[in-house]
Amino acid sequence: MDEAEPGLQVVHQLRAVTVELDLLGAEFAQRNGLHPTDLRALICLLDAARSNTPATPGRLGGQLGLNSAGTTALVDRLERLGHVRRVRDSRDRRRVLLEVDERAVALGWSFFGPLITEMVAELRTFSDTELATVQRFLLTVQQILAAQRDSSKATASSPPPQKERGPR
Amino acid sequence: MDEAEPGLQVVHQLRAVTVELDLLGAEFAQRNGLHPTDLRALICLLDAARSNTPATPGRLGGQLGLNSAGTTALVDRLERLGHVRRVRDSRDRRRVLLEVDERAVALGWSFFGPLITEMVAELRTFSDTELATVQRFLLTVQQILAAQRDSSKATASSPPPQKERGPR
DNA sequence: ACATAGTATCTCGCTCAGCGAGATACTCGC
DNA sequence: GCGAGTATCTCGCTGAGCGAGATACTATGT
Numbered sequence: 001m002d003e004a005e006p007g008l009q010v011v012h013q014l015r016a017v018t019v020e021l022d023l024l025g026a027e028f029a030q031r032n033g034l035h036p037t038d039l040r041a042l043i044c045l046l047d048a049a050r051s052n053t054p055a056t057p058g059r060l061g062g063q064l065g066l067n068s069a070g071t072t073a074l075v076d077r078l079e080r081l082g083h084v085r086r087v088r089d090s091r092d093r094r095r096v097l098l099e100v101d102e103r104a105v106a107l108g109w110s111f112f113g114p115l116i117t118e119m120v121a122e123l124r125t126f127s128d129t130e131l132a133t134v135q136r137f138l139l140t141v142q143q144i145l146a147a148q149r150d151s152s153k154a155t156a157s158s159p160p161p162q163k164e165r166g167p168r
Numbered sequence: 169m170d171e172a173e174p175g176l177q178v179v180h181q182l183r184a185v186t187v188e189l190d191l192l193g194a195e196f197a198q199r200n201g202l203h204p205t206d207l208r209a210l211i212c213l214l215d216a217a218r219s220n221t222p223a224t225p226g227r228l229g230g231q232l233g234l235n236s237a238g239t240t241a242l243v244d245r246l247e248r249l250g251h252v253r254r255v256r257d258s259r260d261r262r263r264v265l266l267e268v269d270e271r272a273v274a275l276g277w278s279f280f281g282p283l284i285t286e287m288v289a290e291l292r293t294f295s296d297t298e299l300a301t302v303q304r305f306l307l308t309v310q311q312i313l314a315a316q317r318d319s320s321k322a323t324a325s326s327p328p329p330q331k332e333r334g335p336r
Numbered sequence: 337a338c339a340t341a342g343t344a345t346c347t348c349g350c351t352c353a354g355c356g357a358g359a360t361a362c363t364c365g366c
Numbered sequence: 367g368c369g370a371g372t373a374t375c376t377c378g379c380t381g382a383g384c385g386a387g388a389t390a391c392t393a394t395g396t
Contacts, residue, residue, distance in 0.1 A: 006288075010299070010302060010306065014306060017182075018189050019211070024313055026233060035381095035382075037382080056344080057346090058345075067385075068346075069346080069384065070382070070383040072345070073383070092343090092392070093391055093392085094345070115312070118312045119178065119179050133301045133302065137298075138182060138185055144290060145189055149192050236375075237356075237377090238354040242354090243374095260373085262361065262363065262374070263374080264374065
């Protein structure tokens with residue numbers, strides 16, 4: 001358990017954190033009558049709203065790795081629960097814009113709120129320098145993961161131009 | 169958009185990291201003909217093997233939040249792919265021990281290997297003090313998440329004594 | 337204008353992961 | 367041994383997500 005390499009410990013810890021957060025999310029989702037995917041969708045939608053990016057089914061499905069049928073079903077679910085509304089884009093009338101409802105925001109907050117409160121409290125024990133270090137670390141990880149994802153995606157579609165999505 | 173509170177940024181970054189890692193995992197899983205759950209199960213099994221904890225279907229299902237039927241199906245899948253073997257425990261013959269195959273170890277490594285390599289390389293640019301900070305941060309997060317999970321579990325079963333969810 | 341290609345979304349039918357309920361096989365205290 | 371408790375498996379079902387294709391609109395060439 002005590003590795004010589006410092007990076008290993010960090011990777012394992014990071015993995016443990018993500019597993020924990022994943023489970024917390026799943027539990028929260030279940031309690032609120034939605035699926036892990038739905039929660040992730042809400043997070044994406046809230047992010048989009050926050051950065052003024054127009055949210056559409058297509059974009060959402062792409063981010064979550066769903067195909068169009070699954071995306072439609074997902075949006076149906078969210079709409080039925082009143083978290084989003086479908087509104088035809090008046091400029092490009094093929095598109096549907098997803099408007100996030102107040103209750104979705106509230107739900108997101110009820111999930112992240114307590115987490116943030118706790119984290120903020122604990123992070124007060126970190127100096128500015130330490131905080132900067134943590135942020136640098138997280139940014140680094142994020143970039144590595146993004147790169148990894150791109151490269152593996154490239155490997156998958158490079159050799160043969162076959163679709164190869166679900167090797168059941 | 170730009171929060172005054174430092175904790176918020178960190179939480180958002182952390183969330184972004186977990187989403188990214190999640191997607192990477194899902195993609196990797198799919199490419200290897202298994203489901204996200206299967207990959208998580210493999211991780212749990214490797215962790216168990218690593219810490220000399222006997223792995224059984226019951227334990228595994230508990231960790232992943234599956235009920236017994238789902239767990240059986242999961243183990244069936246893993247066994248069919250040759251990642252684990254079912255072996256009756258000779259001491260308590262109700263139990264089944266899950267032996268992890270080499271190929272599962274190799275598979276786990278092919279997922280985490282590149283990630284670890286990259287991380288270790290990047291983490292070399294961190295001083296010992298900074299590494300310690302990062303580790304303290306991760307540990308803190310882990311504890312907060314665990315606490316959050318416990319408390320929400322308590323809240324769920326407190327008001328009405330209904331079953332609602334698989335008790336451990 | 338008008339066909340044609342391209343794009344965004346939805347519909348239909350299907351597969352299979354995971355659930356609840358219950359069966360089965362074993363251990364252990366009395 | 368007998369009954370209570372525990373670990374795993376079986377059965378039938380629900381529903382998330384897939385592939386294929388329909389639909390509705392935009393953009394482009396002629």
